[in-house]
Amino acid sequence: MILVTGATGTVGREVVGRLPAGAGVRVMARDPARIAGVAAGVEAVAGDYGDPGSLARVLRGVRTAFLVTARVGGGDDAVFVAAARAAGVRRVVKLSAAAVLDEGAGDLITRWQRESEGLLRGSGMEWTLLRPRAFMSNCLSWAGPVRCEGVVRALYGEAAHACVDPADVARAAVRVLTEEGHAGRAYTLTGPQALSAVEQTRQLGAVLGVALRFEELSPAQARAALAGRYPPAVVEALLDSAQRLKAGAKAGVQDTVGRLTGRPARTFRQWAAAHAASFGALGDAAGPRPPQAGPRASGPGAGTAGTAP
Structure with missing residues (x-):
């Protein structure tokens, strides 16, 4: 029995559909x-990291588990690892971060991610770590400004990032969950090229058939935008992550997706084409609306900001 946690999330729902x-x-x-x-024969169950009793029920009979947690600084990984060990789970595949x-x-x-990885490595169970860079799907935060103003706003527009399609992360996860030979391994997952937000904006506009404009946010503007969505400590962590992006720490490309799945990682342009409907109709004859006054952030890292990608 394979258990998938985070089944309603960006990667988890892709994993469920591909097993x-x-x-x-x-x-x-x-x-x-x-x-x-959920396909026929797949069992959907209620479980909560905050309820160890529910985890005991969920984990009964499970041999392999896909672990996704999102509560930064919380104890969800520790609770799950303890419950999995008590239930006799053989292997846990954890979604971490590059x-x-x-x-x-x-x-x-x-x-938090490092500590969570350490808990799993020391658990006595077999483990595999998947470490993606930020998801291309973070660019969906641009959808409103793209539709209404024809603009993308983000920090550090010239900084390159090897972001990855979540569907590729899911494909890698499925291979690891269903094959032997991955115990004790950690895989860094990236897209096939490192692109700046400026270049992503150009490619997205080409896919949509409209001329998009890029406007760079100041750190103060990005902080103000994030403050309405995240606790202060998480805001500062995301801004620190964006600084590392600016310094070039996220531009490295690896071919792990291809080696694990047997097919190349999807390009940003391919991802954009697959999600064009989220940004508006292709080739809209009306074109983007005129820009509105005042900066409004659509994300701090041009689709490259996430939970420590």
Whole structure:
């Protein structure tokens, strides 16, 4: 039995949809009714990291688990690892972040990921770590300003980032979950090239058939935008992450996706084409609306900011 946690999240829902039929799959969410695309034979169950009793029920009979946690600085990893060990789970595949390998990364989010990895490595169970860079899907935060103003706003527009399609992360996860030979391994997952936000804006505009404009945010503008969405410590962690982006720490490209899945990682342009409807109709004859006054942030890192990517 394979358990998928975070089944309603960016990667988890992709994993659920890609696991082979007959694999024996159980998916966990606080509200199982929100789990979409569950194939026949897949068991959807209610579970919560804050309720160890629910985890004991969810983990009964599970051999391999895909672990996704999102509460920065919380104890969700520790609770799950303890419950999995008690339930006799053989292997845990954890979604982590590439930033754990960045020597200059000491922010709250990266420290949390490193500590969580350490808990799993010391658990006595088999483990595999997936460490993606930031997701291309973070660029969906641009959708409103793109539709309304024809503009993308972000920090450090010329800084390159090897962001990755979440679908590629899911494909890698499925291979690791269903094959032997990955115990004790850590895989860094990137896209096939490092692109700046300026270049992403150009490619997105080409896909949409409109002329998009890029406007660079100041750190103060980015902080103000983030403050309405995250606690102060997380805001500072994301801004620190953006500083490392500016310094070039996130431009390295690896071919891990191709080696694990047998197909090249998707390009940003391919991702944009697959999600064009989220940004507006292709080739809209009306074009983007005139820009409105005043800066409004659509994300601090041009689609490259995330939880310590």
